[in-house]
Amino acid sequence: MKEDLKILQIIFKNARSKRQKCLICDENSINSHLLQKNGILNLISSKNHITQIKGNDFFKAEKDGIIGIKSVGINNAMSYPLFCNYHDTNVFAPIEKEEHNLDLYTNQLLFSYRSLCAELRKKMINVDIFERIKNSRQFATNTSLIEMAKSQIEANSMGIQDLNWYRNIMELEINSSHNSQDFIFQKIDFDFIPVSASASYSPINPEEHTFEVLKNPENILNYIFINFIPQKDKLTLILGYHRLKKDNWILEYISSWKKLSKSEFKTKLTDLFATKIETWAISPEYWNELKPENIKAFKDYWNDNANNLRITQSVDFNLFE
Template sequence: MDKKMKQDLKILQNIFKNARNKKHKCLVCEEKSINSHLLQKNGILNIISSNNHIIQITGNDFFKAEKEGIIGIKSIGINRAMSYPLFCNIHDTNIFAPVETEEYSLNDYTSQLLFSYRSLCAEIRKKMINTDIFERIKNSRQFAVNFELLKLAQSQIEANSMGIQDLNWYKNIMELEINNSYNTTDYIFEKIDYDFIPISASAVYSPINPSEHTLEVLKDSEKILNYIFINLIPQEDKLTLIIGYHKLKTNNWIKEYITSWKGLSDIEFEKKLTDLFATKIETWVISPDYWKELETKNIKAFKDYWNDNANNLRITQSVDFNLFE
């Protein structure tokens, strides 16, 4: 690595660090946000933690990424696991009280909506941070003549900004329902129970179909992309999938994908989870003790696939390994 490249990587690393450490406003009001767990620490994450730690995907720094790839899978303290600066303390407490301070049922529409709302807000925040990162890159004198990087930065700014716009459409409707502004149920959720596996996930996913989502369609601000809301919630004796979509923003692929989670054998479920974690979402965690039991070759296959396809959002992806066997 030459001196210029080392300088570039150092500047990029500082940009990413500063953008991610920046203080943010609550996604509901003007107050400062706190770190919000996507799934609560007590009653969900602590079920699969070991010594107050959990295994989670994290990004490697630029120097480490050159040798080990862009992702690391590391042990992290449960207080920081699956957490993002989303809401101020008041809104984080009040909005989610029905699923944190009271007895709740995963069959209940409001509970399903609240879990999905938090994962939706996390995706908005991630895209806001990404936009900030690439704005900083675009404005950095270090990269003033790096036209390839500047082109990439501009495309990322546009893509993340359009994603935020789409997600805010879903967010506004969810907030109306959470606040009981209208007596409607605009979201359709399925609840499916499986045998217990010590994992957890909370994410949104927009399926991109190469034959349908041309560059022209993706750049059309009038066309709101379809999103699926996915939560895997561990309990003492089972693992529950809550998966859903907005009833006006769906298609045959989404309906068939949700149906494909039903009636699975243990092996089929493991392969389905592998596909989900490798090709569709990144906000998932796993028990450290369970992680140690997984085959080294399967972990390597997962990391290799993820590093090679991190920016591939297409539904045509497929994996030929089972992380959990």
């Protein structure tokens, strides 16, 4: 068992540290921040660190669960190997300025594009991980693990196909002088609290999304793009979706963020962080002020439901109360 865990640890580490190509060209990628350091992440940092979810290694996971909440240096915070230096600098120049305009459609699209590319890269790395597991001599006789790996390869490959559909449309808009505006965005401002988020989320309805439906390449899943952007005096939420890829859940979910009291907002933020996305961050000082029992409830829920993608999830605690 320990040897198996050791091999799995090596596979995950090697796949995640492997040098990746830029998602736009053939140059090597750099560490791309989902949200810029200066003007966004530095607003929630403490001593050049922020707090975010990080996966535990296999040996620690047996005792402490698969995720931990850890302090991360701002240079590595909320970042993935997405683009080469040229494209990371030039494509996102409009939102790398400290005085970026969050009302502009192009800027809303760029934040969403980067969050989509991060989800795409995560799924690409997952395919690599499970291909290595499937082909490892260490697990050749472990039928259940091999079948799980095959299932993960198929599921992540389907996700990659869906995300590439959105990616192609976004890139056409970003590179076109004639903005067709295929995406709809809502911007909602809240009182400032030191958190941030950048994610792409596909709501899975167990009543509609059978395995047969998910396997059909013609069925592109609906995605919602979520960005919480801290500013000096407020916290701005940008929610977006493709105008042809929406459903009642997405429309109602976006509406549900409007006209919230402070308590309702924090409850909804807890639900978002616990049940829907993992690419979020919080000020270390603010995190340390939260009640230990709420942090424990959050970690327990996350570890029990990390692979639960259903929209029927709900939490019965408020992390921020």
